[in-house]
Amino acid sequence: MDKNTHASASAPANPRARIALFTKEKDTKNTVKFNEVAVEGQAPICGTLYLQKWFIGGATNVRLQVEAQ
Numbered sequence: 001m002d003k004n005t006h007a008s009a010s011a012p013a014n015p016r017a018r019i020a021l022f023t024k025e026k027d028t029k030n031t032v033k034f035n036e037v038a039v040e041g042q043a044p045i046c047g048t049l050y051l052q053k054w055f056i057g058g059a060t061n062v063r064l065q066v067e068a069q
Helices: none
Strands: 017-027 031-036 048-052 061-067
Touching: 048 061
Parallel strands: none
Antiparallel strands: 017 031, 017 061, 031 048
């Protein structure tokens, strides 16, 4: 995964919004388990993410944008 993905110009300007990257850890019966990629100097916002197999298909990486309102 490209190191510059976290620092991209398309990152949200809102300080309560972040883009988190996840890599696949393992398949479960109906879901795929992903772990958040650590960013130096930032605490994880999610840690672990489970997504349904019907949605995620064979993806091994996920980019998630979160905005607290």
